[in-house]
Amino acid sequence: MADDKNEEGTEFRLVAKDELRFEVESKATVVMEMMEGKGEIFGTELAKGRKYKFSAGAKVAVYTWHGCKIKLNGTTEVAYISKETPMLMYLNTHVALEQMRVKADEENTRGPRAIIVGPTDVGKSTLCRILCNYGARLGRAPIFADLDVGQGHTDIPGTLGALSVERPSDPEEDYSQLSPLSFHFGHKSPGDNITLYSLLVQRLAEVINLRCEKSKKTNVSGCIINTCGWIRGEGYNMLKMAAGAFEVDSVMVIDQERLYTELRRDLPEFVSVVLLPKSGGVVERSKNTRAEARDARIREYFYGIDNSLYPHTFEIKFTEVKIYKIGAPELPESCLPLGMNAEDHKTKVVPVIPSMSLLHHVFSVSAANSIEDNITETNVIGFVVITAIDMEKQAFSVLAPSPRPLPKNVLLMMDIQFMDIK
The missing domain is CATH 2.40.30.330 (Pre-mRNA cleavage complex subunit Clp1, C-terminal domain)
Structure with missing residues (x-):
């Protein structure tokens, strides 16, 4: 239920298992405050009375397990309460990963490695963030590996990277305050250089394995891997290659039954493949919107959130x-030096x-x-x-x-x- 409060903003009263979804209008900002109860944004618990500021284009979902009251000040493109949410299934996924961590801790073995796959704009990076934040809230330190070179969730677009999530990410800043490990790819899509992309995915997996060998906490906490939305042809082969490079034991497929069926057929039997629904709040983005998001991410690297850096x-x-x-x-094979192939x-x-x-x-x-x-x-x-x-x-x-x-x-x-x- 929403109550208009004029200059004081709009208040939303959520009951248990409700989700408030809102999108900030272009060239506007919205300040959000939790007045009562308990709520979370993508797995990060909200502090009561703190004012959170979201800039133009931000898409935010506030979920509550027990009920809360939220106040929004500013202009939103849309703001509504939904009872249809996959959060319960996402929580069950987290519980399954945590059980694997407990077992790994007891037996001194490797923790879970889960890869999130699906087409573009189904909420893959959001699910990664939820699972990482839930793990951090239990004292774990899962590694978040980002293979989506088009958007750059650990650094800027055009890179592959990873970081250790030792505390829940800030709702306003995501992972921007952490120091990631990044590798240069230089393009917006894996298809621009498949050979280089494959090489860097394997290199990133090697470095993560070395980190796990040196830290039991990291090894037990496991790894959450985000992928791009290219799931056909060579893109599908890239997904299988990434799953093999990271030696994953769990695959979460979001909103794509055909991909789920193909991966169950092609991956080893010991790999658990699960089909999950996407959130109703996820919207498809145009090429222009994605390009604007890339520019915003690069600008944020230099200028910070809300121009906080100089x-x-x-x-x-x-x-x-x-x-x-x-x-x-590329050169014709006839022009290549003796012994060199085109992939070199x-x-x-x-x-x-x-x-x-x-x-x-x-x-x-x-x-x-x-x-x-x-x-x-x-x-x-x-x-x-x-x-x-x-x-x-x-x-x-x-x-x-x-x-x-x-x-x-x-x-x-x-x-x-x-x-x-x-």
Whole structure:
């Protein structure tokens, strides 16, 4: 039930197992406050009396197990209470994972590894967030691995990454305050370079295995893996490859019975494949909306939530950095050097000559010290955007999260661009 309160905002009274869903209108902000009872956002418990601020385009779902009263101040595109929600099934999924953790703790074995799959816009990343937050609330530290290079939930788009969720994420900030492990991919879709994508998925799985070997808590807590929405043809093969690389024991398929049936047929018998419904609050996004979300994610990296960070712009000489791009143009087999195959070009590190074409591109700052290191499989430690180029002075102006100098001098070029408009 909603009661209009004019300038005081709108109050919503939720009973047990209700879900308040709202979307913030374009160019608006909404401040939410829990007045009474208990509620949660994507598995993170809300603090009574605290005011949570959500910016334009934010889609929020407040769920309550026991009942609560919520007040919204600001302009929403839509706001309503729903009784049709999959939260009970999501909780059961969490309970099943926790039982596996308890058993792993007792037997000193590896905890659960669950991969979430399904088409685009069904709530895969939301379910990952719920499961990670529920685990953290019980004192676990599950690893969240993000293979969705198009949106970038652990870092920025164009990367694959992972982070340890040791405490529930903030409802306003998601995982933005945590330090992820990130690998440079450089494209918005795995299909832009399948060979490189496969290599990085396997590399990410290797690093997570090493982390689990060194920490019993991490090993027992397990891993929650998010995927992109490409589920046909090569995309389906990528899902199977990822499941094998991470040695998953659970697959959660959201809202796609055909995919569920195919995975049950093709994966080993010991892998549990479960079909889950999507939330009624999930809406399909257009290409423009997804592009805007990518820009917002990159902007958030530099400027923070609600412009809480202050990035730096400074000049660097062409000679101070070495710029590379991973993946060379395809050549006919007749033109390839003896012994080289076409796939080698997909992971080849190619030097990039400074030119005006680099303007507004996003660049990863590699942790590698030189080209002699394995740049392709080396993690990145940050990102910059070239905002201006002076060919006469042989210098770039870059937008960076911290002041000069750059921590390393190896930059990896992305196909993704960002216009720094104040």
